[in-house]
Amino acid sequence: MPEMLASYVAGSWYTAPDAGVVVVDAATAEPVARVSSQGLDTRAVVEHARRVGGPALRRMSFQERAAALKTLAAHLDSKKSEYYELSAATGATRRDSAVDIDGGIATTFVFSSVGKRELPEGNILGDGDAVAMGKEGTFVGRHVYTALPGAALQINAFNFPVWGMLEKLAPAVLAGMPSIVKPATPTAYVTAAVVRDIVASGALPEGAVQLVCGGLGDLLDHFGGQDLIAFTGSASTASMLRGHAAVTTRATRFNAETDSLNCSILGPDAGPGTEEFGLFVKEVAREMTVKAGQKCTAIRRAFVPQPLVDDAISALRERLDRVVVGNPRSESVTMGALVSLHQRDEVRGAVDALRRSAQLVS
Incomplete structure (x- = not known):
């Protein structure tokens, strides 16, 4: 029986106790991994993101976050040969894997460069100049952008297990938001390998990234107005998520990339x-x-x-x-x-x- 993929939550690796779903090699049908999140404390996942990962990222300046992304991208680049081997089990040729793996790492480098070039020192981004609101000039106002004190949940599609994660993780890090990664089950073992290396690299503070392999359970029940969901997949699943009370009642931000035409x-x-x-x-x-x-x-x-x-x-x-x-x-x-x-x-x-x-x- 293949190994059960572990989830990385609340600072440790969690392995579900059940048999899980068996994922097989796309070309040979040989078992590759088992996937399950049974028994996972979803409230603890969300709270760890909010109370540990979020504050740690918000203490970092934009420039420090950009530097962390550069360090992370370089580390993943040194490990990519291992990802190529795993990616073959998804049915991907080397050319296919390059789009996913090298593309994802390159995207992380790009966000690092954008942060370094375009974002200021400190951790608050100004929006326009200060505007005088009183005759004596003693009352002024200015719009600013600050990091949301919530968690960013990314729900990803099976076709790009590396790029799909990194293209969401990198901007979240720059914005000072901790990520909860939920990979698609058929290719979750590739994402899990990358997340394991992200954690081991130490490039990001604890809580900045967590991984849930398997179903989300009631995780969305703990989401509210300071959290966000970024989804890639089918329009039908997006519609279901968009109708969840977290979005419709508690104003969780929701962004979906769905079926293209x-x-x-x-x-x-x-x-x-x-x-x-x-x-x-x-x-x-x-x-x-x-x-x-x-x-x-x-x-x-x-x-x-x-x-x-x-x-x-x-x-x-x-x-x-x-x-x-x-x-x-x-x-x-x-x-x-x-x-x-x-x-x-x-x-x-x-x-x-x-x-x-x-x-x-x-």
């Missing part, structure tokens, strides 16, 4: 032999194959002028015929497996639905 449009003057036609074919094929199409920027519709349809289909077929699908650990493979059997069934269902009103090209 992207397309590629071929112009009527961009026929075969033109640079634009080649670019169109290349990008449609790439968006279908990178991460096996499991990303929000994937092209879901290709609009082609009727006179160019046959040419576009022929060019795409030729390009896609060169794609080798299989175990991403093999150097000859150019597209890995879908992350789980659930996703496979989702794709099959979507294809069946499309075939009722469209012709399948193969």
